[in-house]
Amino acid sequence: MANRKPSTKRPVRRRAVAVLHAAPAKAPPIEQDSAPDGPAAPSPAAAAVATPDRAAAIAQYRSRVPVYDFEIAPAEPMRRRAIARLALTPGETVIDAGCGTGLSLRYLTAAVGPAGAVIGIEQSPDMIARAQARVARRQWANVTLINSPAEDAAIPAPADAVIFHFTHDLLQTERALENILGNLKPGGRVVATGLKWAPWWSPAVNLFVRIAAQRSTTTMAGLDQPWRHLAPLLTGLVVEATAGGGTFLAYGVRR
Ligand SMILES: C[S@@+](CC[C@H](N)C(=O)[O-])C[C@H]1O[C@@H](n2cnc3c(N)ncnc32)[C@H](O)[C@@H]1O
Numbered sequence: 001m002a003n004r005k006p007s008t009k010r011p012v013r014r015r016a017v018a019v020l021h022a023a024p025a026k027a028p029p030i031e032q033d034s035a036p037d038g039p040a041a042p043s044p045a046a047a048a049v050a051t052p053d054r055a056a057a058i059a060q061y062r063s064r065v066p067v068y069d070f071e072i073a074p075a076e077p078m079r080r081r082a083i084a085r086l087a088l089t090p091g092e093t094v095i096d097a098g099c100g101t102g103l104s105l106r107y108l109t110a111a112v113g114p115a116g117a118v119i120g121i122e123q124s125p126d127m128i129a130r131a132q133a134r135v136a137r138r139q140w141a142n143v144t145l146i147n148s149p150a151e152d153a154a155i156p157a158p159a160d161a162v163i164f165h166f167t168h169d170l171l172q173t174e175r176a177l178e179n180i181l182g183n184l185k186p187g188g189r190v191v192a193t194g195l196k197w198a199p200w201w202s203p204a205v206n207l208f209v210r211i212a213a214q215r216s217t218t219t220m221a222g223l224d225q226p227w228r229h230l231a232p233l234l235t236g237l238v239v240e241a242t243a244g245g246g247t248f249l250a251y252g253v254r255r
Pocket of ligand 1: 098124
């Protein structure tokens with residue numbers, strides 16, 4: 001048998017991403033009827049609470065705020081990927097919808113530069129207090145924080161882009177999406193990430209999704225396709241599944 005020389009080439013690393021939904025440039029209406037990656041896991045809680053509950057959400061984040069930054073740390077690479085997707089340029093205005101404690105602000109301010117602007121919108125007074133402290137500490141002069149439900153927020157300037165990073169309740173609130181996307185310039189870029197049900201044959205992933213969702217949302221409705229209300233407002237929607245199908249990254253352009 002011939003002696004094979006061991007290869008010196010490094011193996012090509014591939015990111016574990018499955019594209020669930022990619023609309024062509026001239027997009028036909030987006031098909032919303034069925035979960036694109038197979039049947040979703042059963043979700044009894046979804047039947048119980050169909051829409052987000054603001055008071056419950058504020059109480060949820062009041063108790064979670066001391067440990068929030070630590071708990072969300074594993075999703076940091078996804079945050080960076082999502083922000084990179086926005087392709088922000090200096091001088092642009094970007095909305096951080098449901099900005100929480102402001103963990104995205106350092107990336108957003110760096111991307112838009114001092115001539116740009118960042119608008120954070122957050123309904124939890126406890127979460128936004130942390131964001132306000134962060135802004136003061138870093139002396140970011142171009143960040144405006146608005147403590148309001150996104151559906152009622154008076155957005156001070158038209159924006160070029162918006163990020164929804166792990167904001168399931170917000171994505172399930174159609175009025176919030178209309179208000180935010182209504183304040184995006186035509187062609188404005190949109191990126192959304194978060195939890196989603198994995199296919200039924202991934203029960204371990206779905207157990208994780210269930211536990212994480214119980215901690216971070218007030219409705220499990222829509223976890224099969226959390227981008228479902230966003231989809232009709234966008235063109236060129238692409239949805240990628242990550243983390244074994246338990247999270248997603250969706251992006252597109254405002255219609
Ligand atoms: C899981 S946290 C994500 C926070 C932040 N985006 C991050 O990347 O760390 C979800 C946030 O969305 C906020 N939120 C939920 N519904 C909202 C709404 N309708 N308007 C504004 N904020 C909302 C919650 O208060 C919470 O701070």
